[in-house]
Amino acid sequence: VHSLQxxxxxxxxxxxxxxxxxxxxxxxxxxxxxxxxxxxxxxxRQLFEETVKTLNGFYAEAEKIGGSxxxxxxxxxxxxxxxxxxxxxxxxxxxxxxxKYIQEQNEKIYAPRGLLLTDPLERGMRVIEISxxxxxxxxxxxxxxxxxxxSGGGGAG
Amino acid sequence: MPAASGKRFKPSKYVPVSAAAIFLVxxxxxxxxFTCPGLSLYISPVIPVYNAVVxxxxxxxxxxxxxxxxxxxxxxxxDEDKEDDFRxxxxxxxxxxxxxxxxxxxxxxxxxxxxxxxxxxxxxxxxPHQQEFDHHCPWVNxxxxxxxxxxxxxxxxxxxxxxxxxxxxxxxxxxYQVEELSGVRMAVTMVVMCVAGLFFIPVAGxxxxxxxxxxxxxxxxxxxxxxxRGGVNPFTNGCCKNVSRVLCSSPAPxxxxxxxxxxxxxxxxxxxxxxxxxxxxxxKIMDNGIQTELKRTKSKGSLEVTxxxxxxxxxxxxxxxxxxxxxGLRTHLTLATNEDSSLLGKDxxxxxxxxxxxxxxxxxxxSAALPHSTSAKLSRVNSLKEPNSICEGSRKPSYRSEPxxxxxxxxxxxxxxxxxxxxxxxxxxxxxxKSAQGTGFEMGHLQSIRSEGTTSTSYKSLVNxxxxxxxxxxxxxxxxxxxxxxxxxxxxxPDPPVGYTSPFLSARIAQQRxxxxxxxxxxxxxxxxxxxxxxxxxxxxxxxxxxVASIQEREKLLQQPPAxxxxxxxxxxxxxxxxxxxxxxxxxxxxxxxDSKRSPLGKNPLTRPAPPRFGKxxxxxxxxxxxxxxxxxxxxxxxxxxxxxxxxxxxxxxxxPEAEEVALQPLLAPKDEVQMRTAYSKSNGQPKSLGSAPxxxxxxxxxxxxxxxxxxxxxxxxxxxxxxx
Numbered sequence: 001v002h003s004l005q006x007x008x009x010x011x012x013x014x015x016x017x018x019x020x021x022x023x024x025x026x027x028x029x030x031x032x033x034x035x036x037x038x039x040x041x042x043x044x045r046q047l048f049e050e051t052v053k054t055l056n057g058f059y060a061e062a063e064k065i066g067g068s069x070x071x072x073x074x075x076x077x078x079x080x081x082x083x084x085x086x087x088x089x090x091x092x093x094x095x096x097x098x099x100k101y102i103q104e105q106n107e108k109i110y111a112p113r114g115l116l117l118t119d120p121l122e123r124g125m126r127v128i129e130i131s132x133x134x135x136x137x138x139x140x141x142x143x144x145x146x147x148x149x150x151s152g153g154g155g156a157g
Numbered sequence: 158m159p160a161a162s163g164k165r166f167k168p169s170k171y172v173p174v175s176a177a178a179i180f181l182v183x184x185x186x187x188x189x190x191f192t193c194p195g196l197s198l199y200i201s202p203v204i205p206v207y208n209a210v211v212x213x214x215x216x217x218x219x220x221x222x223x224x225x226x227x228x229x230x231x232x233x234x235x236d237e238d239k240e241d242d243f244r245x246x247x248x249x250x251x252x253x254x255x256x257x258x259x260x261x262x263x264x265x266x267x268x269x270x271x272x273x274x275x276x277x278x279x280x281x282x283x284x285p286h287q288q289e290f291d292h293h294c295p296w297v298n299x300x301x302x303x304x305x306x307x308x309x310x311x312x313x314x315x316x317x318x319x320x321x322x323x324x325x326x327x328x329x330x331x332x333y334q335v336e337e338l339s340g341v342r343m344a345v346t347m348v349v350m351c352v353a354g355l356f357f358i359p360v361a362g363x364x365x366x367x368x369x370x371x372x373x374x375x376x377x378x379x380x381x382x383x384x385x386r387g388g389v390n391p392f393t394n395g396c397c398k399n400v401s402r403v404l405c406s407s408p409a410p411x412x413x414x415x416x417x418x419x420x421x422x423x424x425x426x427x428x429x430x431x432x433x434x435x436x437x438x439x440x441k442i443m444d445n446g447i448q449t450e451l452k453r454t455k456s457k458g459s460l461e462v463t464x465x466x467x468x469x470x471x472x473x474x475x476x477x478x479x480x481x482x483x484x485g486l487r488t489h490l491t492l493a494t495n496e497d498s499s500l501l502g503k504d505x506x507x508x509x510x511x512x513x514x515x516x517x518x519x520x521x522x523x524s525a526a527l528p529h530s531t532s533a534k535l536s537r538v539n540s541l542k543e544p545n546s547i548c549e550g551s552r553k554p555s556y557r558s559e560p561x562x563x564x565x566x567x568x569x570x571x572x573x574x575x576x577x578x579x580x581x582x583x584x585x586x587x588x589x590x591k592s593a594q595g596t597g598f599e600m601g602h603l604q605s606i607r608s609e610g611t612t613s614t615s616y617k618s619l620v621n622x623x624x625x626x627x628x629x630x631x632x633x634x635x636x637x638x639x640x641x642x643x644x645x646x647x648x649x650x651p652d653p654p655v656g657y658t659s660p661f662l663s664a665r666i667a668q669q670r671x672x673x674x675x676x677x678x679x680x681x682x683x684x685x686x687x688x689x690x691x692x693x694x695x696x697x698x699x700x701x702x703x704x705v706a707s708i709q710e711r712e713k714l715l716q717q718p719p720a721x722x723x724x725x726x727x728x729x730x731x732x733x734x735x736x737x738x739x740x741x742x743x744x745x746x747x748x749x750x751x752d753s754k755r756s757p758l759g760k761n762p763l764t765r766p767a768p769p770r771f772g773k774x775x776x777x778x779x780x781x782x783x784x785x786x787x788x789x790x791x792x793x794x795x796x797x798x799x800x801x802x803x804x805x806x807x808x809x810x811x812x813x814p815e816a817e818e819v820a821l822q823p824l825l826a827p828k829d830e831v832q833m834r835t836a837y838s839k840s841n842g843q844p845k846s847l848g849s850a851p852x853x854x855x856x857x858x859x860x861x862x863x864x865x866x867x868x869x870x871x872x873x874x875x876x877x878x879x880x881x882x
Contacts, residue, residue: 011424023251023258023272026392027289044431063406065398070405077311080217090407106422114428116420124230124288124412126271135426 011114011133019052019128029059029125042132043113051105051117052128055098059125062094095121174223174298181219181316184352185212188323191345192330199333204326211319218312219297226411227302228288230274233267253391273392275378288409292377301377304409310371311404313364320360324353374399 017038022030033052035045069090076083088096102117110117110130118129185208193205249260249269260269265276266286275290277300289303301309327350331343370380374393379385393399 011426011428021271023253026253026394027271027273041430042428063409065401065406069407070401072407073405077214077217080213081221084408089410091410095410103422111422111424112429113431114424114426116422116424121410121412121415122231122417123233126230126233126268133424133426133428135428 011135014132014134017130017132019130021126022056028063030056031120031128036130038132039115039130042115043110047109051109054101055120055128058094058098058101062091062098170295170298173295177296178219180352180356181215184349185319185323187345188327188349191342192327192349195342196326196330200329208319208322208326211315211322214315215312215319218308218315221308222294222301222305222312223297223299225299225305225308226413227290227300227306228304228409228411229302229413230266230268230271230286230288231412232265232285235267256389256391258391273376273379289376290378292381304411306376307403307406307408310367313360313367317357317361317364320353320357324350324357327353371400371403372396374402 015038017036019031019034019036022032024030031052033049033056035048039048072090099119099121102119106117114133114135116131116133118131120126120128123129189205189208193208196204247262249262250257251260251272252258253272258272260272262268263270263276263286270286271288273289274286276286277290277293287300287302289306291301291306291309293300294309297309297312299305327346330346331350367377370377373380373396374390375385379390394402
């Protein structure tokens with residue numbers, strides 16, 4: 001990925017934090033809002049929590065069972081699901097929104113702090129992966145040290 | 158079916174789905190062709206239309222159930238399981254609506270299975286993890302999971318309806334004798350009716366089964382495996398909600414085969430940092446269960462810098478160890494590391510205390526201590542990387558000159574560990590090695606393991622000092638080395654090369670140190686090399702024997718004419734002790750002799766049955782026995798303690814534990830280490846005094862008794878590992 005190359009030129013990936021799913025409410029897609037300790041010095045707690053809460057809200061909306069999803073189902077049945085060839089499902093629409101939101105968050109909040117959110121969809125909605133970058137100039141060898149020693153300490157699960 | 162063939166076409170698995178398709182389509186076609194015209198003519202034209210609609214529905218759902226991905230999880234990337242790999246247990250418990258649900262680690266996919274996820278049972282090895290796995294349906298030749306369960310369910314419903322319709326209308330056709338009974342149409346209709354009737358029973362049964370499942374909010378998998386036999390299902394939301402969830406929810410997205418989003422956001426330094434309110438920052442080494450709060454502000458980066466600064470006196474670290482090497486040794490880190498972490502851990506993060514540990518990652522069935530220790534181990538290993546950078550500016554880069562006996566892998570962990578201890582200790586420790594003396598001293602008192610570690614550290618540096626890689630101590634005696642040596646020996650070295658190397662190293666270092674210390678006065682420099690090494694399952698054995706031998710030799714030399722020393726040396730040699738140069742023995746012996754002199758027991762050091770200290774001019778047999786772990790030789794522990802010369806405490810030699818030990822560095826008593834170190838420092842203070850006997854209680858460091866067939870070797874720094882003999 002060429003943009004990743006650029007990333008590497010400017011900053012080095014130090015470690016990754018994984019925000020795990022919150023299963024307390026069943027299998028609905030929710031993520032833990034617990035603040036990972038690795039981010040302690042990188043981002044304000046409430047910014048992070050706000051991001052996760054918003055994401056959770058999005059996922060709840062995607063999985064919502066309501067009028068629109070019911071109608072969609074009926075329509076799909078009626079057309080023998082050919083409608084799926086033309087139309088996006090409700091879930092997919094929300095996923096697009098989520099992806100946009102994550103992109104925006106990355107641009108505005110996380111990248112300036114040397115962090116990057118990865119869309120959970122890429123990980124099968126199991127984790128939110130947050131990549132932590134080190135300032136290559138100042139950290140030097142220590143970044144490699146940090147990446148080795150604090151290997152992904154995040155997902156406390 | 159075996160997955161060995163990979164993607165080879167397996168016709169057998171297509172049989173059921175083909176049969177199902179053939180029957181379905183064929184029978185329906187026949188029905189339409191033969192029965193429907195008559196029916197539409199004589200009864201109603203709506204019938205074929207209705208049947209057509211139903212049939213279309215059946216086909217659509219059948220196709221969706223067949224071709225839709227059930228919700229396959231992509232495999233976890235490497236980074237994700239790093240934290241889990243070595244210390245995470247087999248199970249992780251989450252609470253779902255108040256009910257504890259266990260998530261099992263999936264080695265194939267490298268993540269903990271989300272609730273309700275599973276591999277497809279008939280094709281476990283080849284199929285990936287699926288979300289809300291229901292079952293594998295051979296009739297559609299697909300696994301049914303979260304995404305396509307609705308279609309499968311609707312397929313069943315519609316198929317049942319269809320079968321009922323076909324059968325019913327066929328019956329109508331026959332009964333009403335719309336046309337002549339013996340006609341082709343009649344025959345075909347009868348056939349179709351038979352087929353329909355035949356299939357109706359299993360299909361209806363399955364449909365009814367799934368209706369119940371949907372109402373209960375369970376998957377087939379859960380029902381069949383009896384997970385919720387007790388009646389408590391955390392995944393149910395009530396009958397109505399369950400049904401609506403299956404039928405009315407928006408289709409879930411697929412995870413695989415998605416176009417990967419380009420990462421267009423650039424991350425460029427400088428980075429914003431939040432304000433750090435308090436000045437405490439936990440050491441980033443968290444995954445090993447050891448957390449230290451250092452009174453340093455700034456980010457982790459600065460923390461590292463600080464650490465590097467503090468440890469600049471350390472010798473250059475060994476090449477980074479291969480983590481895989483530690484895998485096997487992980488299990489060996491039992492008490493020692495446990496102790497370690499407990500001693501060190503200001504706040505050891507709770508290791509996931511699960512019941513089992515993943516096979517391959519934890520060989521022992523110990524409690525949470527093991528992951529703790531392994532994590533500690535890991536942290537040490539990890540911390541190696543820091544010392545790598547940190548120790549660059551340390552003393553001479555004599556690291557390479559380590560004895561060839563030492564395996565590379567051993568070096569690193571010990572080194573790392575030593576470093577690890579350094580900053581983790583009360584900060585004051587973080588000063589350079591040279592200053593370790595005083596601090597290490599205190600450290601030792603405070604934390605036995607640390608003291609051990611430091612001891613070994615010092616030894617290590619001592620070894621590093623030697624330029625040659627061979628097991629010779631000549632260089633130690635050179636004046637150039639001595640200053641450093643002195644300073645090093647002044648206090649316990651801060652970086653204990655604990656771990657695998659430690660026994661080896663420390664013994665050597667001890668030897669060297671002894672040699673250096675006393676060599677000058679003793680004037681015996683020539684290392685008495687290599688008595689024939691006895692084959693031993695444990696390499697450390699030899700080393701310790703060397704050390705003991707050398708020490709004793711030295712002592713002898715100091716006290717007596719060389720001849721006896723020779724004898725001793727020979728004796729040692731025949732005990733298989735590696736050549737410890739007499740010189741190295743000498744200081745030892747001298748100190749030990751001092752000790753022995755002072756010892757209230759007043760035993761003849763040589764004859765002491767269980768001389769824990771090197772210093773004592775033990776009879777070779779003693780040494781021999783010990784190093785081999787033979788019962789009658791306290792020599793082994795003695796050797797182990799040889800690292801700390803000072804620990805020559807004859808009195809305290811209970812001897813028994815040591816006798817049993819192979820231990821080069823018996824885990825025994827951190828206390829002993831401390832004392833040994835104390836003694837050592839004392840000896841340092843009086844280089845000339847042969848036996849500045851370490852007051853030490855600590856001579857009996859070596860001790861843990863050998864269990865049957867298993868020797869407990871405690872490495873420098875308190876790591877204990879058991880070696881089966």
